[in-house]
Amino acid sequence: MLEAWEYVINHPEKLAGWTLDHLQITFVAIVIAVILGVALGVYITGKGKEHIADIVLYIADIAMTTPSLALFGFLMLILSSIGLRAIGFLPAVIALIIYGQLPILRNTYTAIREVDPAMIEAGRAMGMTEKQVLFKVKLPLAVPVIMAGLRNAIVLIIGIAAIAAMIGAGGLGVPIWRGLRNARMDLIIVGGVSVSILALLVDALMSRVEQWVTPKGLKTR
Amino acid sequence: MIRLDNVTKVYPDGTEAVKEMSFEVGKGEFCVLLGTSGCGKTTTMKMINRLISITGGNIYIDGVDNAKIDENELRRSIGYAIQEIGLFPHMTVGQNIETVPVLKGWPKAQRKERAEQLLELVGMAPREFIGKYPSELSGGQRQRVGVARALGADPPVLLMDEPFGAIDPITRTKLQDEFLNIQQEIKKTIIFVTHDIFEAIKMGDKIVLMKDGRLVQYDTPANLLYKPENKFVENFFGADQAIKKALEEISKRRQSE
Ligand SMILES: Nc1ncnc2c1ncn2[C@@H]1O[C@H](COP(=O)(O)OP(=O)(O)OP(=O)(O)O)[C@@H](O)[C@H]1O
Numbered sequence: 517m518l519e520a521w522e523y524v525i526n527h528p529e530k531l532a533g534w535t536l537d538h539l540q541i542t543f544v545a546i547v548i549a550v551i552l553g554v555a556l557g558v559y560i561t562g563k564g565k566e567h568i569a570d571i572v573l574y575i576a577d578i579a580m581t582t583p584s585l586a587l588f589g590f591l592m593l594i595l596s597s598i599g600l601r602a603i604g605f606l607p608a609v610i611a612l613i614i615y616g617q618l619p620i621l622r623n624t625y626t627a628i629r630e631v632d633p634a635m636i637e638a639g640r641a642m643g644m645t646e647k648q649v650l651f652k653v654k655l656p657l658a659v660p661v662i663m664a665g666l667r668n669a670i671v672l673i674i675g676i677a678a679i680a681a682m683i684g685a686g687g688l689g690v691p692i693w694r695g696l697r698n699a700r701m702d703l704i705i706v707g708g709v710s711v712s713i714l715a716l717l718v719d720a721l722m723s724r725v726e727q728w729v730t731p732k733g734l735k736t737r
Numbered sequence: 738m739i740r741l742d743n744v745t746k747v748y749p750d751g752t753e754a755v756k757e758m759s760f761e762v763g764k765g766e767f768c769v770l771l772g773t774s775g776c777g778k779t780t781t782m783k784m785i786n787r788l789i790s791i792t793g794g795n796i797y798i799d800g801v802d803n804a805k806i807d808e809n810e811l812r813r814s815i816g817y818a819i820q821e822i823g824l825f826p827h828m829t830v831g832q833n834i835e836t837v838p839v840l841k842g843w844p845k846a847q848r849k850e851r852a853e854q855l856l857e858l859v860g861m862a863p864r865e866f867i868g869k870y871p872s873e874l875s876g877g878q879r880q881r882v883g884v885a886r887a888l889g890a891d892p893p894v895l896l897m898d899e900p901f902g903a904i905d906p907i908t909r910t911k912l913q914d915e916f917l918n919i920q921q922e923i924k925k926t927i928i929f930v931t932h933d934i935f936e937a938i939k940m941g942d943k944i945v946l947m948k949d950g951r952l953v954q955y956d957t958p959a960n961l962l963y964k965p966e967n968k969f970v971e972n973f974f975g976a977d978q979a980i981k982k983a984l985e986e987i988s989k990r991r992q993s994e
């Protein structure tokens with residue numbers, strides 16, 4: 517523990533570099549995962565899409581339970597077979613996006629499906645089109661549950677990104693792997709603790725965002 | 738003016754909820770749909786703004802078949818008020834009232850003015866309530882906002898499904914009185930659903946008495962009480978002498994007004 521602290525004191529620039537790399541990978545992955553997950557989650561709530569919804573959620577389930585090393589390996593294979601860079605940033609970001617999908621998809625889907633039918637009917641009765649019902653009624657009412665899914669996904673992505681170092685994507689996984697290979701406990705602790713702190717900080721930030729995007733009338737006072 | 742012509746509704750599961758209903762509600766008239774639970778009142782009402790599709794017959798609004806009007810246009814021109822559950826919890830009182838005006842593209846200043854005017858109308862101080870959320874209101878206040886929202890874009894027709902349903906008897910009486918006063922002023926064509934005999938007699942210019950999806954008698958409250966067309970009507974209003982007495986009181990009071 518003490519050695520880990522000494523390492524941080526002596527090499528702050530290294531820790532800063534890994535943290536920045538980590539933030540960069542996770543930030544890109546999170547932004548894309550959120551857009552994709554919410555859009556797809558909304559899409560599969562549409563009329564007559566029950567089958568597609570089942571399939572999509574099933575695939576997301578499988579993807580999330582796939583061990584991350586296997587998923588990375590699998591992605592490397594696919595990417596190299598279509599002639600793209602099989603190591604580094606790209607496969608890492610893709611894998612993280614896939615991992616983030618399940619909580620985002622499932623929460624978006626469930627939240628929208630579970631909006632009180634009376635609310636939806638009230639919207640229709642006022643003369644809202646399907647699209648207006650979605651944007652003015654369903655989505656605002658679904659925000660709290662969707663946000664819970666996002667926060668889950670974000671913590672998950674930050675944690676799993678540590679494994680991405682294995683395929684040369686950098687980040688806070690680098691000291692962890694180096695420590696494992698060289699039996700350097702201090703490096704493992706530096707990496708591990710930093711990932712946890714990062715996840716906690718980002719989650720705290722997200723709880724602010726949640727406050728900000730949740731419609732006022734839905735907040736419990 | 739609203740006219741139902743041989744209107745029938747058979748639900749996909751085979752339930753015949755409404756059978757060959759025909760009646761006409763004149764402009765500015767207050768028409769109550771009355772009957773026991775499950776007799777098809779809500780179904781009848783929702784076919785007017787096409788929330789429920791019709792399976793037989795026609796409904797005409799000012800002589801135009803409602804099936805020929807764009808459904809969203811149709812609904813924006815018909816006010817709709819239901820039990821308090823109908824208010825959007827994520828919108829303020831003002832935003833709730835402005836829902837239809839927003840959909841119709843009214844300019845902001847006009848919408849705000851309208852919302853304030855309507856809050857005045859239903860007896861709620863605009864300054865105090867316009868920015869509040871439904872969760873911050875009492876049941877009675879929510880019902881008032883529900884009525885104000887239904888009047889949002891000044892529609893000529895109002896559909897109301899037990900709008901004063903989930904509320905204590907005292908507040909309920911008060912809301913009924915207030916609404917009758919409002920109607921004196923705004924003179925809308927109203928279809929009002931209730932299963933409360935007293936409410937029906939008190940509020941309606943005319944009452945459609947329904948049984949098992951059919952119209953039994955369509956008449957003024959006085960005629961239903963004094964000239965029932967058959968035993969069912971007679972029993973419905975007069976089975977209990979005490980009820981009949983009370984109803985006659987209400988009916989007399991109305992006529993003397
Ligand atoms: N979506 C539906 N599918 C099948 N049957 C339905 C459906 N909605 C209503 N019904 C049936 O149609 C009949 C009339 O229902 P409706 O809701 O119009 O009654 P109501 O007079 O409004 O009753 P209440 O006073 O309880 O509100 C009932 O037998 C009901 O069970």
Ligand SMILES: [Mg+2]
Pocket residue numbers: 778779780898
């Ligand atoms: Mg009903």
